Amino acid sequence: DQQVKQNSPSLSVQEGRISILNCDYTNSMFDYFLWYKKYPAEGPTFLISISSIKDKNEDGRFTVFLNKSAKHLSLHIVPSQPGDSAVYFCAASKNDYKLSFGAGTTVTVRA
Amino acid sequence: DAGVIQSPRHEVTEMGQEVTLRCKPISGHNSLFWYRQTMMRGLELLIYFNNNVPIDDSGMPEDRFSAKMPNASFSTLKIQPSEPRDSAVYFCASSAATSGSTDTQYFGPGTRLTVL
Numbered sequence: 001d002q003q004v005k006q007n008s009p010s011l012s013v014q015e016g017r018i019s020i021l022n023c024d025y026t027n028s029m030f031d032y033f034l035w036y037k038k039y040p041a042e043g044p045t046f047l048i049s050i051s052s053i054k055d056k057n058e059d060g061r062f063t064v065f066l067n068k069s070a071k072h073l074s075l076h077i078v079p080s081q082p083g084d085s086a087v088y089f090c091a092a093s094k095n096d097y098k099l100s101f102g103a104g105t106t107v108t109v110r111a
Numbered sequence: 112d113a114g115v116i117q118s119p120r121h122e123v124t125e126m127g128q129e130v131t132l133r134c135k136p137i138s139g140h141n142s143l144f145w146y147r148q149t150m151m152r153g154l155e156l157l158i159y160f161n162n163n164v165p166i167d168d169s170g171m172p173e174d175r176f177s178a179k180m181p182n183a184s185f186s187t188l189k190i191q192p193s194e195p196r197d198s199a200v201y202f203c204a205s206s207a208a209t210s211g212s213t214d215t216q217y218f219g220p221g222t223r224l225t226v227l
Binding site: 034049 | 115142144153154155156159161166167202204206208213215216217218219220221
């Protein structure tokens with residue numbers, strides 16, 4: 001039973017434009033959310049996180065937005081760069097060690 | 112600084128054989144995780160250790176799977192006997208989290224296992 005869903009398996013965006021990745025969750029007990037980025041033949045690397053007490057967290061070109069009432073979060077990448085081409089995983093936890101991951105969204109940034 | 116180290120990076124074996132995957136966590140981290148990634152189930156947690164003690168093994172699929180952490184710098188995941196459905200990428204991750212809490216998990220490069 002997937003508690004974290006990324007309904008878009010892929011996203012193609014032009015360099016310099018905004019990438020918006022979406023994630024929905026079903027478990028209302030989740031209160032900590034993360035995005036991981038993964039290149040081929042590498043492990044996922046932590047990108048950005050947000051606690052449920054916030055609705056926005058920003059780190060450079062990356063911003064995560066959380067809408068608790070809709071059980072929805074999104075990752076914005078502005079501007080998108082070729083090096084951003086990767087698989088992005090959304091993950092959620094009840095502020096403990098156990099992360100539930102989405103299936104991932106493959107982002108391709110076109111030059 | 113060295114990240115999480117996993118070996119081997121690739122493993123091809125025949126059904127029925129024993130497979131051992133190895134992991135060296137980041138020095139100073141006291142939490143270690145084993146994950147499995149498949150197309151059907153995505154990334155799923157198999158087992159979680161804190162201070163070398165298994166805390167949560169509810170994700171271990173069946174008795175054919177076992178994991179150990181004999182010391183703070185080494186862990187193994189063993190499959191015996193292996194089956195074709197065990198084919199997946201296995202990731203090890205570590206974090207500085209104390210027991211039960213959350214902290215950033217750092218992943219190794221993974222071991223791609225193929226069971227023929």
